[in-house]
Amino acid sequence: MNEPTKFIGRSVPRLEDRPLLTGQGRFAADISFPDEWHMRVVRSPVAHGKLVSINPAKALAIPGVHAVWTHEDVAHLPPIGFRLTGLAELEPYRQTVLARDEVRYVGEPVAAVFAEDPYLAEDAAELVELEITPLPVVLDAAGPPGAFDREHSTDAGLIEKISGDIDAAFRNAHATVSLELVIGRHSGVPMETRGAVARYDAATDILEMHGAAKVPHWNRDRLALMLGRKPESIQLYEGHVGGGFGIRGELYPEDVLICAAALAFKRPVKWIEDRREHMVAANHSRQQHHRIRAAIDRDGRILGIDDEFFHDNGAYMRTHAATVPDLAAAMLPGPYRVPAYRARGHIRLTNKTPCGTYRSPGRYESTFVRERLMDAIAAATGVDAIEIRRRNLIDKNAMPYDLGFGTLGTRLVYDSGDYAKLMDRLLEAADWQGMRRDLERRRAAGELAGAGFAMFVEKSGLGPFDKVRIEISPTGAIDLITGVASLGQGVETAMAQICAETLGVDYAGIKVVHGQTDRIDKGLGAFASRVTVMCGEATRQAAVKLRDAACAAAATLMQTPVEALHIVDGAVMRSDGTGPSMRLETLAAAVGGLAAEAEYTSNHMVYPYGAHVVQLRIEEDVGALVIERYIVAYDIGRAVNPMLVEGQILGGVAQGLGGAIYEEFLYAENGDPLAVTLADYLMPTAREVPVVQVMITEDAPSPLNPLGLKGAGEGGVTPVGAAIASAIDDALQCPGAVTRLPVSPQRLKALIRRGIRRSDLATNSAREGRFRSD
Amino acid sequence: MSPSKRVNITLTINGRDYDITVEPRRTLADAIREECGQTGTHVGCEHGVCGACTVIVEGEPIRSCLMFAVQAEGKKIRTVEGLADGETLHPMQQAFMDHHGLQCGFCTPGFLMLAVGVIEREPDISDEDLLDVLSSNLCRCTGYQNIIKAVREGAKAMRRR
Numbered sequence: 001m002n003e004p005t006k007f008i009g010r011s012v013p014r015l016e017d018r019p020l021l022t023g024q025g026r027f028a029a030d031i032s033f034p035d036e037w038h039m040r041v042v043r044s045p046v047a048h049g050k051l052v053s054i055n056p057a058k059a060l061a062i063p064g065v066h067a068v069w070t071h072e073d074v075a076h077l078p079p080i081g082f083r084l085t086g087l088a089e090l091e092p093y094r095q096t097v098l099a100r101d102e103v104r105y106v107g108e109p110v111a112a113v114f115a116e117d118p119y120l121a122e123d124a125a126e127l128v129e130l131e132i133t134p135l136p137v138v139l140d141a142a143g144p145p146g147a148f149d150r151e152h153s154t155d156a157g158l159i160e161k162i163s164g165d166i167d168a169a170f171r172n173a174h175a176t177v178s179l180e181l182v183i184g185r186h187s188g189v190p191m192e193t194r195g196a197v198a199r200y201d202a203a204t205d206i207l208e209m210h211g212a213a214k215v216p217h218w219n220r221d222r223l224a225l226m227l228g229r230k231p232e233s234i235q236l237y238e239g240h241v242g243g244g245f246g247i248r249g250e251l252y253p254e255d256v257l258i259c260a261a262a263l264a265f266k267r268p269v270k271w272i273e274d275r276r277e278h279m280v281a282a283n284h285s286r287q288q289h290h291r292i293r294a295a296i297d298r299d300g301r302i303l304g305i306d307d308e309f310f311h312d313n314g315a316y317m318r319t320h321a322a323t324v325p326d327l328a329a330a331m332l333p334g335p336y337r338v339p340a341y342r343a344r345g346h347i348r349l350t351n352k353t354p355c356g357t358y359r360s361p362g363r364y365e366s367t368f369v370r371e372r373l374m375d376a377i378a379a380a381t382g383v384d385a386i387e388i389r390r391r392n393l394i395d396k397n398a399m400p401y402d403l404g405f406g407t408l409g410t411r412l413v414y415d416s417g418d419y420a421k422l423m424d425r426l427l428e429a430a431d432w433q434g435m436r437r438d439l440e441r442r443r444a445a446g447e448l449a450g451a452g453f454a455m456f457v458e459k460s461g462l463g464p465f466d467k468v469r470i471e472i473s474p475t476g477a478i479d480l481i482t483g484v485a486s487l488g489q490g491v492e493t494a495m496a497q498i499c500a501e502t503l504g505v506d507y508a509g510i511k512v513v514h515g516q517t518d519r520i521d522k523g524l525g526a527f528a529s530r531v532t533v534m535c536g537e538a539t540r541q542a543a544v545k546l547r548d549a550a551c552a553a554a555a556t557l558m559q560t561p562v563e564a565l566h567i568v569d570g571a572v573m574r575s576d577g578t579g580p581s582m583r584l585e586t587l588a589a590a591v592g593g594l595a596a597e598a599e600y601t602s603n604h605m606v607y608p609y610g611a612h613v614v615q616l617r618i619e620e621d622v623g624a625l626v627i628e629r630y631i632v633a634y635d636i637g638r639a640v641n642p643m644l645v646e647g648q649i650l651g652g653v654a655q656g657l658g659g660a661i662y663e664e665f666l667y668a669e670n671g672d673p674l675a676v677t678l679a680d681y682l683m684p685t686a687r688e689v690p691v692v693q694v695m696i697t698e699d700a701p702s703p704l705n706p707l708g709l710k711g712a713g714e715g716g717v718t719p720v721g722a723a724i725a726s727a728i729d730d731a732l733q734c735p736g737a738v739t740r741l742p743v744s745p746q747r748l749k750a751l752i753r754r755g756i757r758r759s760d761l762a763t764n765s766a767r768e769g770r771f772r773s774d
Numbered sequence: 775m776s777p778s779k780r781v782n783i784t785l786t787i788n789g790r791d792y793d794i795t796v797e798p799r800r801t802l803a804d805a806i807r808e809e810c811g812q813t814g815t816h817v818g819c820e821h822g823v824c825g826a827c828t829v830i831v832e833g834e835p836i837r838s839c840l841m842f843a844v845q846a847e848g849k850k851i852r853t854v855e856g857l858a859d860g861e862t863l864h865p866m867q868q869a870f871m872d873h874h875g876l877q878c879g880f881c882t883p884g885f886l887m888l889a890v891g892v893i894e895r896e897p898d899i900s901d902e903d904l905l906d907v908l909s910s911n912l913c914r915c916t917g918y919q920n921i922i923k924a925v926r927e928g929a930k931a932m933r934r935r
Contacts, residue, residue, distance in 0.1 A: 023814020488878025
């Protein structure tokens with residue numbers, strides 16, 4: 001018992017849970033200050049129109065209503081800028097915090113009411129009179145572009161990723177396979193709506209924003225720029241965050257409004273979004289229309305892939321700018337060798353809610369497209385769908401594998417992976433052959449039952465840096481301070497585990513402080529499955545430094561050579577177990593506290609990979625899908641806490657199923673949103689989500705960080721649409737039947753009706769060009 | 775459109791009386807959170823779908839966003855703050871911790887009150903019926919698997935008490 005206790009790789013209980021279980025959490029709406037005012041946003045009821053006038057008189061007449069702001073009041077604020085993938089040509093499409101002279105989606109903020117009570121603010125907002133002259137709407141990103149303003153069309157930009165000689169690939173092809181595929185509009189829809197409280201402290205000239213999430217430091221710096229203040233004079237505080245999934249914590253118009261209002265009125269200003277607002281105002285995502293072709297040789301090996309797609313970004317370019325289409329284009333090749341590749345993504349604006357990232361941005365979409373393509377190649381060549389994938393997988397000996405282009409400011413180089421091994425392990429765990437035989441028997445007996453398989457590569461650990469400081473106070477308390485953020489994923493526990501094992505203490509005694517801009521000067525936050533990799537390695541490095549510093553300090557006091565010392569269970573002692581030991585708190589008290597800091601930098605992402613298998617049956621009468629089995633295999637290099645990794649995967653699968661089967665933001669022909677409540681936007685419940693079997697593998701640790709870490713946040717969701725589509729095809733015995741997500745009950749019933757005339761359908765498909773082999 | 779006259783009511787939450795003054799239109803959820811300061815009850819949709827605001831009123835789990843505060847006067851209200859016994863977690867809370875039944879924790883108070891309310895009323899509820907009950911609340915993080923596991927284990931522990 002003279003070795004430091006191992007914590008990495010153990011499913012220890014979460015440090016986060018107790019306050020959340022006992023009602024002691026502190027979410028945005030839970031924070032209040034005396035004399036605060038409440039903001040209610042007046043939103044456009046029209047999808048596109050000229051904003052002629054706004055009359056707040058009736059609203060202002062209500063006692064307790066203090067102000068109504070329109071664009072004139074915030075004309076000095078620049079539009080909200082880009083955080084990632086900010087192409088210069090997209091800048092004219094940025095959103096101002098209140099609409100200037102045109103409204104471009106239902107839900108666009110046009111005015112803000114400030115009142116002493118939220119009910120009152122809502123009453124008043126309904127009395128603000130808007131005069132809007134409707135303009136023609138653009139709703140189909142793949143259709144003809146329209147006018148954004150006088151100078152700019154809704155065809156905002158083009159993303160291109162090119163490698164190899166695509167023309168030669170198609171010239172030399174034995175056959176080509178073409179598909180047209182559509183992914184619906186959905187989003188993260190966290191259970192906590194957005195919200196924040198801003199407060200100006202005149203005594204210290206500090207503007208505080210409580211309720212920050214995801215990227216507090218970036219938002220602080222951007223708010224400083226927009227409000228014309230020094231960054232140090234603005235502090236953001238992250239409390240508990242009720243889910244993020246990419247959409248929460250980006251800088252939105254409402255965040256800027258409450259900060260500007262707190263400064264202007266010298267009053268705390270609180271804004272809590274209601275659910276209807278959330279459905280039309282917070283970022284949407286996913287909606288794309290792809291036309292993809294593959295050139296293949298006689299054995300079904302890919303010679304080239306050419307994809308043209310239309311990305312529907314809604315009404316404006318928000319903080320993510322071109323991130324989602326860029327990731328879709330860059331990561332479409334997935335785990336397969338694609339010697340020649342060309343992706344062209346048209347970024348189009350439409351009169352719908354603006355878009356940003358949603359968990360597995362670009363990959364949920366392009367994995368659906370690529371895996372549909374692999375199934376189509378299998379059908380065209382008559383080779384089994386698993387075998388066709390196997391033939392095209394990138395070999396483990398080809399690692400690191402350079403795709404020849406980049407994304408998110410990094411070159412896309414797969415760091416490690418044994419894709420074939422993972423495929424084999426999953427198929428064996430699923431008893432794929434037995435499952436197929438069984439399904440064949442059931443279909444012969446008249447059931448519509450099938451199995452689907454989809455494979456993918458994820459990305460994680462986006463740099464370029466993260467920083468950690470670990471402090472042991474003279475009382476012995478250990479604080480780990482970082483600029484990353486928590487969205488509920490278990491950051492505190494995972495970081496405490498890495499720190500504890502490296503330092504030689506118990507993880508339960510480490511307090512992890514995150515999302516507080518006044519506690520650390522910089523940090524990049526929580527997105528892109530980056531926290532465990534970037535903050536994890538920074539934590540390990542800081543803990544190594546602190547351990548060495550503690551041993552050095554103890555060496556003098558214990559009159560022992562430093563090389564002979566290490567730390568076990570919070571005590572400095574000789575590695576050989578002999579002699580006296582000294583508790584860390586005693587040491588810290590003696591030397592007035594200890595601290596160490598480390599900044600980890602990395603210019604390359606790390607790439608986890610995985611595969612999903614699903615078995616389902618279709619209930620023909622109602623168009624319902626019943627998922628009978630769902631199995632996930634995911635290689636994340638090294639799992640710090642397998643229980644938390646599994647939790648991430650389970651939650652991801654549920655969201656993936658939502659996007660594959662139930663969830664969709666639909667619009668009427670005039671641009672009115674049709675999904676504005678949780679009764680229209682159908683998220684899966686405990687009834688719909690099946691038991692999911694999770695296999696976490698560690699076959700390919702990342703060579704880019706010493707612990708071998710890769711991020712685990714997104715692989716649960718990535719291939720769900722693709723796997724479900726494949727299984728529906730199989731159940732209907734109709735390759736290529738599914739061409740769009742979600743496969744709602746209505747769409748499924750339409751497919752079944754066509755599937756009944758199965759032999760006709762093959763001919764129809766060929767004629768429609770959805771699935772063609774020549 | 776001017777706000778209606780405020781009324782004085784007493785809410786009894788976790789055995790304690792709160793004398794408050796509210797508009798008749800004030801929801802029970804808002805009154806519990808704002809007037810009574812018990813912010814463990816969360817508001818997720820304000821239209822009765824998500825169940826984050828579930829509390830137990832007179833032994834029944836209800837959506838506190840769909841009830842007015844004035845309607846709850848004189849009734850026994852239980853919220854998540856009343857589950858633990860000092861430092862000792864309620865068996866259902868403990869089961870959620872043991873089985874990783876929460877991530878962001880926003881839906882958790884609603885699920886806890888739903889589960890506790892149902893198990894107290896129907897300790898031997900079948901797995902199928904339990905699944906139906908749990909499908910009345912939404913969670914966006916966990917995929918439900920661990921919530922279901924936690925509630926089954928929590929129910930066993932409650933039966934043993």
